[in-house]
Amino acid sequence: MSTVKRSHTCGELRPQDIGREVVLCGWVHRWRNHGGVIFIDLRDRYGLTQVVFRPSTNPTIQSQAAKLRCEWVVRVKGKVLHRPEGMVNPNLETGEIEVEGNELEVLSPSKTPPFLISDDPEATEDLRLKYRYLDLRRPPLQRNLILRHQVCQATREYLNNHGFLEVETPILTKSTPEGARDYLVPSREHKGWFYALPQSPQMYKQILMVAGFDRYYQIAKCFRDEDLRADRQPEFTQIDIEISFVEEEDIFGITEGLMAHIFQEVLGINISLPFPRISYPDALSEYGTDKPDIRFGLKISDLSDLVQGTEFRIFKEVLQDGGVVKGINSPGSADFSRKEIDGLGKIAAEGGAKGLLWMKITPEGIKSPLTKFLSPSQIERLRERLKAREGDLLLLVAGQDEVVSASLGILRQEVAKRLKLIPEGDFRFCWVIDFPLFHYNEEEGRIESEHHPFTGVVPEDIPLLDSEPLKVRSRAYDLVLNGVEIGSGSIRIHQEPLQRKIFGILGLSPQEIKERFGFLLEAFQFGVPPHGGIAPGLDRLVMLMAGGKSIREVIAFPKTTAASSLMVGSPSPVREDQLRELGIKLIE
Numbered sequence: 001m002s003t004v005k006r007s008h009t010c011g012e013l014r015p016q017d018i019g020r021e022v023v024l025c026g027w028v029h030r031w032r033n034h035g036g037v038i039f040i041d042l043r044d045r046y047g048l049t050q051v052v053f054r055p056s057t058n059p060t061i062q063s064q065a066a067k068l069r070c071e072w073v074v075r076v077k078g079k080v081l082h083r084p085e086g087m088v089n090p091n092l093e094t095g096e097i098e099v100e101g102n103e104l105e106v107l108s109p110s111k112t113p114p115f116l117i118s119d120d121p122e123a124t125e126d127l128r129l130k131y132r133y134l135d136l137r138r139p140p141l142q143r144n145l146i147l148r149h150q151v152c153q154a155t156r157e158y159l160n161n162h163g164f165l166e167v168e169t170p171i172l173t174k175s176t177p178e179g180a181r182d183y184l185v186p187s188r189e190h191k192g193w194f195y196a197l198p199q200s201p202q203m204y205k206q207i208l209m210v211a212g213f214d215r216y217y218q219i220a221k222c223f224r225d226e227d228l229r230a231d232r233q234p235e236f237t238q239i240d241i242e243i244s245f246v247e248e249e250d251i252f253g254i255t256e257g258l259m260a261h262i263f264q265e266v267l268g269i270n271i272s273l274p275f276p277r278i279s280y281p282d283a284l285s286e287y288g289t290d291k292p293d294i295r296f297g298l299k300i301s302d303l304s305d306l307v308q309g310t311e312f313r314i315f316k317e318v319l320q321d322g323g324v325v326k327g328i329n330s331p332g333s334a335d336f337s338r339k340e341i342d343g344l345g346k347i348a349a350e351g352g353a354k355g356l357l358w359m360k361i362t363p364e365g366i367k368s369p370l371t372k373f374l375s376p377s378q379i380e381r382l383r384e385r386l387k388a389r390e391g392d393l394l395l396l397v398a399g400q401d402e403v404v405s406a407s408l409g410i411l412r413q414e415v416a417k418r419l420k421l422i423p424e425g426d427f428r429f430c431w432v433i434d435f436p437l438f439h440y441n442e443e444e445g446r447i448e449s450e451h452h453p454f455t456g457v458v459p460e461d462i463p464l465l466d467s468e469p470l471k472v473r474s475r476a477y478d479l480v481l482n483g484v485e486i487g488s489g490s491i492r493i494h495q496e497p498l499q500r501k502i503f504g505i506l507g508l509s510p511q512e513i514k515e516r517f518g519f520l521l522e523a524f525q526f527g528v529p530p531h532g533g534i535a536p537g538l539d540r541l542v543m544l545m546a547g548g549k550s551i552r553e554v555i556a557f558p559k560t561t562a563a564s565s566l567m568v569g570s571p572s573p574v575r576e577d578q579l580r581e582l583g584i585k586l587i588e
Helices: 059-065 125-132 141-160 201-211 248-267 278-286 313-320 340-351 377-385 401-418 497-505 511-523 538-546 576-582
Strands: 021-034 037-044 046-051 073-082 099-106 185-186 195-196 213-223 235-244 277-279 324-330 357-362 365-367 393-399 431-432 438-439 445-450 476-481 484-490 533-535
Touching: 021 046, 021 099, 021 313, 046 059, 059 099, 099 365, 141 201, 141 213, 141 248, 141 538, 185 313, 195 393, 201 213, 201 235, 201 511, 201 533, 235 248, 235 538, 248 431, 248 476, 248 484, 248 533, 248 538, 278 431, 313 324, 313 393, 324 401, 340 393, 340 401, 377 393, 393 401, 484 538, 497 511
Parallel strands: 046 099, 277 431
Antiparallel strands: 021 037, 021 073, 037 046, 073 099, 185 195, 213 235, 235 533, 324 393, 357 365, 357 393, 431 476, 438 445, 476 484, 484 533
C-alpha cells in the first residue's frame, strides 16, 4: 500500500455506505478465527468497525490476518457490506455493517499489553498510570477527554460572547502565601533566588483590572504543593474569571449563565436558575459541611432545646459544657438491624462523634435506649422536630457543635446512599455565602485568611477588624455542585490602605508586605476599579459531568497521590553539574 491515509474513521460507517470501497486505520481491538474466517474489531477514538477476512475473497490476505493480534496498528481496505441476518449488533453504532477486507497492511505490531483495553480493566490504577498511553486508549477515558474539550469550548464560547478577553498570565512568578506551599523553580541567572509556580493567577488578574481589562478569563494552570486526595492534583486547571465594576449579584449571574450554557451545550441538560444560596452558618448547621449536597433532604436539626432538663447523663453533661444535641431522620429505616445501626455509628465516628443514639418509630411504639430517660412529651416533640413518621429511624449525636455537625454531615451522606435517595444524573448547584474573613490556626497560634488575603470585607464589619477580627464577614462565595466545591471567589479589596491592614492582621511585617506584595500595593495607588471574580475548577466540574469519582479520570496525564508520574518517572534526580549551575547543594 502506498499511503496510510484513511477514508473513514472506525465509528463512521452506516448502512448508507454499503457497497463503498473504504480505507480504515486503527488498533486491533478483538481478533477471532471462526473456521478460517478471521474477524477483527478495528478501533480508533471514534468507535469500532468489524472487519472480516474470508479465504474465498483473498486467501493471501486471510492468511496475513490470521497472524494479527490485539493492539496491532493496521490499515485495511475493503468493501462495506450489510451484516448477515441475525448478526447485527444493536449496541454498536456501526453494528449493521462490516467491512470485507481485500487489502491489509500492518503499520505497527504490538507487544502483549499489560492489561486489556476495555471499559472496565482489572488492572490496578498504578499499573494503568504507568502505561497511561494504553489506558488512554480505553473508550471511557477517551470520552472523558472529549467531554473536557467540549467544556473548554463551551466556556470560551460563552465568555467570548459576553465581552470577556482571554489573557494568559505568567507561570514563573513570585512566591506569595495563598494557603498552600509553593512549587519553587531556581533561577540560573540569579543564584539563590527562586520563581514560584502560581497557586492561582490571583494577583495578575487583579492587576489586569487595574490596567483596564474589565472582563478577563483564562483556562489557567495552577500549582499547589499540598497533600493529595481524589479531587486534588499538584497541578490543576481552573476557569479563571475577573470582572470590574461589579457586586456579588453580577458574579452570580455570569457564573450561573456559564454553568447553564456548559450543561446545555455539552450534555443537553437544562440547569435550573438561579442557584439557591445558603449562608455558611446554615450550611454547617443543616448539612454539616460548607459543601452541601442539596440533591436530597435529610437536613440536620438542633434538638438541644427539646432535651433540656433531662437526667440522661450524656445529654446533661454535653449541654452543661456548651455542646449541642442534633439529629437526622432516616426515613423508612426502622427495620435497620442493630448491626446496621452500629455500622452507622462507626461512620459517624469519622467526624469525631463519640457515639450514636437512635430511636425507632414502630407500629408498636418507640424503641430506643432513650425512652427511659426522656418524657413522652419530649419524645413527641423530637418526632415533630424531625418530621418523623411510623417506620422512620432517628439518629442523634451529642457533643461540641463542630464535631456533631461534621459527624451528622457524614452520616447524612451515608444514609442517602443506603436509601438510594440521590437521583442519578441530577446536577444541583448552590452558592455558599457569608463566610468569615479569617479563622484561627490553633496549631500555629495565628490568624489566617479563610479564602485568601485579597478577599473583600463586608463594609459594616470593617470597624471590627481592629477589635474582633474573627467576627468579620467576607465578601466571598463558593460554588458547590452535588456536594463538591467546584469554585471559589469573592469581591476583592481594591483600596490600598485596607489591603495593608489585612496583611498586618495576618501577621506580615511592613518589610514582608513590601517584599511580597509591594508591586500590587504600588499598582493600587494608580486608580483601581472595584472588582471581583471566581475560579471554577475545570477538573472537578468535568469529573462530576462524567460521573467520575476522581479528577485523575479526566486529566490526560495525572500524578499519583504521592505526586509522582509513574509513566515518565518524575520527579527524578538531576545531574550534579545541573545543580552546580543553579548554585544548589543537596543536604542529605
